[in-house]
Structure formats: structure tokens, C-alpha cells
Amino acid sequence: MHQSVRVDEHNATRRTAWRAGRAGGQLDRGDRMTGRTRWWLAGVVVLAVGGIGLSVYQGIVRSNAKAAEKKKEAPPLEFAAHDIVQLASRVLTADLLLPGTVQAVSQATVRSKVSAEVRTVSVREGDRVRSGQVVVEFDTAQLRMQLAERQATLESARAQLAQTERTREVNAQLVKQNFISQNAFDTADAAYRAQRAAVAAAGAQLEQTKLTLADAVVHAPIGGLVSKRLVQPGEKVAFDTPLLSIVDLSQMEVQAQAAVSDITHVAIGARAEVEIEGLSDRTFAARVERINPSAEPGSRTINVYIGLPNENALLKAGMFARVRLRVQRDKEVSALPASAIQSDAGQSIVWVIDEGRLVKRLVTIGRRDDRAQLVEIVSGLGPGDLVVATKFDNLRDGLAARIMGGAAAPASVADRDAPRSHAN
Numbered sequence: 001m002h003q004s005v006r007v008d009e010h011n012a013t014r015r016t017a018w019r020a021g022r023a024g025g026q027l028d029r030g031d032r033m034t035g036r037t038r039w040w041l042a043g044v045v046v047l048a049v050g051g052i053g054l055s056v057y058q059g060i061v062r063s064n065a066k067a068a069e070k071k072k073e074a075p076p077l078e079f080a081a082h083d084i085v086q087l088a089s090r091v092l093t094a095d096l097l098l099p100g101t102v103q104a105v106s107q108a109t110v111r112s113k114v115s116a117e118v119r120t121v122s123v124r125e126g127d128r129v130r131s132g133q134v135v136v137e138f139d140t141a142q143l144r145m146q147l148a149e150r151q152a153t154l155e156s157a158r159a160q161l162a163q164t165e166r167t168r169e170v171n172a173q174l175v176k177q178n179f180i181s182q183n184a185f186d187t188a189d190a191a192y193r194a195q196r197a198a199v200a201a202a203g204a205q206l207e208q209t210k211l212t213l214a215d216a217v218v219h220a221p222i223g224g225l226v227s228k229r230l231v232q233p234g235e236k237v238a239f240d241t242p243l244l245s246i247v248d249l250s251q252m253e254v255q256a257q258a259a260v261s262d263i264t265h266v267a268i269g270a271r272a273e274v275e276i277e278g279l280s281d282r283t284f285a286a287r288v289e290r291i292n293p294s295a296e297p298g299s300r301t302i303n304v305y306i307g308l309p310n311e312n313a314l315l316k317a318g319m320f321a322r323v324r325l326r327v328q329r330d331k332e333v334s335a336l337p338a339s340a341i342q343s344d345a346g347q348s349i350v351w352v353i354d355e356g357r358l359v360k361r362l363v364t365i366g367r368r369d370d371r372a373q374l375v376e377i378v379s380g381l382g383p384g385d386l387v388v389a390t391k392f393d394n395l396r397d398g399l400a401a402r403i404m405g406g407a408a409a410p411a412s413v414a415d416r417d418a419p420r421s422h423a424n
Contacts, residue, residue, distance in 0.1 A: 076356065076400030084353065084403055085340060085389040087381055089332040092369040095324050096265070098304065100256030102276065102319040105307075106248035108222050112241040113215035114138055118231050121243075125229055129220040129246060136218035136231070136243050143216060147209045154202035161195040168192040224248035227317065247317050252310045253289060256323045257301040265327035266291065272306050277320040284308055288325070326371075333366065334381075335374040340389040341365060350381065351388040351395050358399045361385075 116138040123135050171188040174180040228245035231237060254274055258266055268291060274284040292303040306323055308315060341363070342349050352359045363380030381387065386403070388395070 076402050077358070077395075078402055078404050079353070079388060079390075080404055083388060083390055084386050085337060086386065087334045087336060087377060087383050090335040090369075090372075090374055091332050092335060092367050092374060092376060093326060093371060094265075094367045095326055095370055096258065096262055098256035098258050098323040098325065100254040100304075100306070100321045100323055102252055102254055102308070102315055102317060102321050104224070104247040104249060104317050105251040105253050106222055106224070107227075107317065108246050109242050110135065110218060110221065110244040110246065112138075112218075112237050112239060112243055114143075114212055115237070115239045116140070116142070116216060117236045118233050118243075120233055121229060121231060123226045123229065123244070125226050127226045129223060129226060131220055131223045133220045134217055135220050135226075138216040138218075140213055140216045143209065143213045147206070147213060150202065150206040150209050154199065154206050157195065157199040157202040161192075161199045164188070164192040164195045218243060220244075220246060222246055222248055224250075249310055249313045249315070249317070252308045252315045252317075254286070254306040254308060254321045254323055256304045256306060256321070257296070257299065258304050260295055260300055260302060262327075263291070263302045263304075266304055266325060270325060270327070273324040274306060274308060275322045275324070276315065277322075279314070286323075333376045334383075335369075335376050336381075336387060337389050338368065338373045338375050339391060340387050341375050342391060351392075352381075353386045353388065353401050353403065356400055356402060358388075358395055358397060358401045360395075360397050 118136060119139045120137045121135070122137075123129055129135060168185075168188045168191070171180060171185045175182060175185040224246045225248075226244055227247045230242045230244065237243075266288060268288050270288045272286045272288060274286050276282070276284065286306045286308050288304060289307040290305040292305075295302050304323075336350070340350050342351075344360070348363050348365050350361050350363055352361050361380055364378040366376030366378045368375050
């Protein structure tokens, strides 16, 4: 009996332990399941936060897009009718600006006609001389000796000529009387002719010496002022050596250089305005006096000579001048006001209103009429294009724009007002 009880107790104890062990195993599996749940929940939280961020970003993008749409829908620029111009045909009057140099109409470089030593120079730079005045003298001692020698040679030749002439006359009488042969007479006649030629040669040499002696005294060829003195007393100079330069300031002219393409628009008698360097407060009225018929080989320019009055000898030779010639073209060209032309990165542009929008156009410009403030448009625009004739810095491609009543003005007014209103 007692043994059966102990067996029952033992079995009960085993069943209790088995149940406890089974419960412990279930507890371990429960712990593992709890960790997995935590990772799953963390992933869900991350996805939720990312979704919220994406929603916020999309909201910001939509807000910016709406702001951009609102900006595009800003009120258009409004231009008055007289702020808009179109191409118009005009005959432009262009000013040719020609560089040049002032020079005297009458000027001379005095040169040596002898090879001798300079004895005296009676003038210096700035001295006034009159025509025919003695300005330089050479040492003439050697020339005088040469003159005496050639004078003696001429006298000797004349004496021999007289002797041969008498011999010829005697032989002429003898040949008539047949006392001598014709050959003897011909010999005497040839000697006479040779001596006569010798006398002529001696006379020519004497005259040459006299002329050289006269050239040893140098006279001023024109009246004026001495601009350069190139020799000093005691110098030995050769033939054709420059001695002095003389300029006459009573009549002056500008030698200007015109391009070959512009010379067809320059005519003799055309009026000109001349500005002189150093005399910026004065402008001289002048006219074209002469045009060189040939171009300069190096520069391919043609010299134009403009006469200038020179009151009180104000102008000096060698001054730099700028000549303004007004020339009119012989045909009409398409033109716009100069105020409509702007520069962008070195290119000429205009702003055109096309279908309610501003459009930037590149244009090629030609001649400019500074007086009328017009510029020739070579290419880039059509006759019906509406061009903004104002200088406005904030214009951009694509901005909405409209014209407030009226028609576009012709291309004749240079300065325009700014647009009446524009988008903020």
C-alpha cells in the first residue's frame, strides 16, 4: 500500500517537472518572438517617417511650382505707343572723321648747290625771312681761284683762235691762186674750227664757275619762318645737302587720310569742321581744296587736302588735326533710333514685342547719323517688327508685354521715355 503511494507520488512529481519544463520552453519561444516584433515595429516607424518627409517635400515642390506659376502670371510690361518704333526708310547724313596733319601750303627745304665749307648762317629757327634774303654763305676762295684759271684758259683759247683764223684766211687766198693745194687749206680750216670749239668750251666752263660762285651765296626761295637750321658755320657739306627749312604760315591746309570706301562721298568744295590738338576750345570752318588721285600704297588711304585760314599765325605746321566731313548717302536705308540699339557681349541687340512677349534680337548695324540719332539696320529685323526704343536694363526674354493704345512711332526720334509701368 505504502509502496503504491510512493509510486504515485513519484509519477506526480515527474508530471509536474515535465509541465514546468514545457512551460519554460514556451517562455523562451515567447522571448524570441518579442525581439522580432520590436524590429518589425522599428521598420514600420522608419517607413512612416520617410513617408511623412516625402509628403512634406512634395508639398514644398508644389508650393514652389505654384509660386512660379503666380510669378509667370505677373502683370505684363506696358509701353506707351511712342515708346515703340518700326524700321523706316531714311537717307542718312553721316559724319566722316578723318585724321590729318596741319601743314603749310608753301614750304621749302633749302639745299646746297655746291660742295664747300659753310662760312656763315645768318638765321635761326623761328626767324622770319623774306624771299631773296641771303641766309647761308660758303667759303669761295677755291671757287675764285678756279674762276681766274678758267678766265685765263678762255683768253688763251681766244688768242689761238685768232691765230688759226688768220692762217685760214691766208690759205684761202693761196688756194685761189693755186699756190697751195686744197688739202693744205682744209687742214688750216679744220684747225680754225677746232679752236673755235675750244673757245666755246672754255667760255662754258667759265660760266659754270661763275654760276657755282653765285650759288655759294644762298638766298631764301620763299618768305616765311625758318623751321629748321640743319648746318653750322665751319661744316663741310656736299652737293644737295639740306641747309634750312622755311614755311609760310599765311596759308595752311590739313592733309587728311580718307578710306577708299569713303572717298566717293567726298567732293571738292565740301564744307568741313576741323579740330586741332591743343586748341580744343576752337573749331575751324574749312573746305576741301584738293583730292589726291591715287591711294597710298601702304595704308590704302587717299589724301584729302582741306584749306584752313590762319589768322594771327595761330596754326603751326605739324599739328595733329581731326576733320569732320558731313556727307549724305545717295540712297535710302532702313534705320532705327540710336536709343533702340543696345550692346550685349559685344553684339548689337534690340528688344522686340512679338505675340505679347519680349524677344531679344541680334541685329547688324551699318552707318550712323549722329545729328539725327539714327542707325542703319543691315539685317536682323523686318519692316513690321515692333521695337522698344528705350534703354531699360531689366528686360528679359519671354516677359509679357503690351502696347498701351496707338500705333508704333516712325524711326525718327532718338530719346524715348522708359515704360510707363512694369511688373514688380
